[in-house]
Amino acid sequence: MSKKIDPRVKRTRQLLRDALVELINEYGYEKITVQDITQRATLNRATFYLHYRDKLDLLYQSSEEILQELVASIRPTAEEQTNVALLQNGEQPHETFVQLFEKIAVNSTFYKVYLTEKNLPYFSEGLKKIIMDFVSSGIYLMAPDDQKLTVPRDMAIRFYAAAFLEVVVWWLENDMPYTPKFMATQLMRITMNGPYMANPFL
């Protein structure tokens, strides 16, 4: 049951999504109107409403599409899901996060706009939730028992998810000065060892 999509529909939606990214980048999400979007996409304004309810709906569907694609592209290896030793090593990058940075690097122009634009609905929150899932299963693997945690579990999950997301944004804002692998290594180091080098006098 292959449902064929009218190529005109596909074309129109792509034009609208591309126009949205461009205009957010140029003027910011709040400033732009449906009129602006359709004008940039060289489409009639009424056509917009044949596909999306409003500006927010267009943004939401665009965001979902990209985030779903990200999740689908990150498949943790079976070994990594069970091998605790890999996670314990503070110098060994976590493969999931290497893939995360790599995938973002491929679509970096898109991610940069959607993540660095302040107060853009949905996208940052959506990515944070995805990262929370990764963090949550990572912590569970290392410490299935709450007593092995230094702080309440849900606090720890949100602590690191927000921190990781912020580092991703930092990386994009600075035009990706390091490789995905290096970034994943850094995240692992700061998480396992904290901000300071081990103090021999401690």
Add this chain to the structure above:
Amino acid sequence: MSKKIDPRVKRTRQLLRDALVELINEYGYEKITVQDITQRATLNRATFYLHYRDKLDLLYQSSEEILQELVASIRPTAEEQTNVALLQNGEQPHETFVQLFEKIAVNSTFYKVYLTEKNLPYFSEGLKKIIMDFVSSGIYLMAPDDQKLTVPRDMAIRFYAAAFLEVVVWWLENDMPYTPKFMATQLMRITMNGPYMANPFL
């Protein structure tokens, strides 16, 4: 040179700011209009424009006021600013963060609305910047030399600032289940020791 403020002006602005918080809490920032705000404040719509340029301007000035008040209320002790030993102890809460949580607790209804409302302009970013300053000076005190850091300095600052902010939001969303002192202690523990209890087999 004491500049006297007309009490009518003070009253009007307070009414508008209170109405804004209420309506954000009830309907969300995006949904509400200047009309709604003045109606809730029992003021004429034209009066609004005598004091603020638009809805965003009202939000911005309200946010600035609260954040300035927060900064002013947090005065680090001289000892804390120089005594590295206090910071090194992972079980001793940092006094700055105790005060931060305490101040937020006092105005918790306001902070809860402004911090948990998604995509509210200015406020979260403003608080994050304030926390970044605290984190930055804390890290500088512990590690004035970059070689003593596990990751690049600006990356570490943003990592922890975002993480701390997220924990504050988590605390408010869960209706402050722990005391400010406990929260500050938790932040210190997870920062210095990481998420997992020290492993004797490591």
Add this chain to the structure above:
DNA sequence: TAATTTTAACGACACTGTGTTGATAATACA
């Protein structure tokens, strides 16, 4: 207290952007 200044209230206005509709033209597909 009385006079003067400042601010709020009110009604009206043009303007922008929205969401929809009905008719027509263009495109896709069987």
Add this chain to the structure above:
DNA sequence: TGTATTATCAACACAGTGTCGTTAAAATTA
């Protein structure tokens, strides 16, 4: 080729904005 489907276009009512001129109320000053 014929039949859907989709896009275009002009027009419409509507909601919200920002401003203006006038009038009323309140605060400050003499």
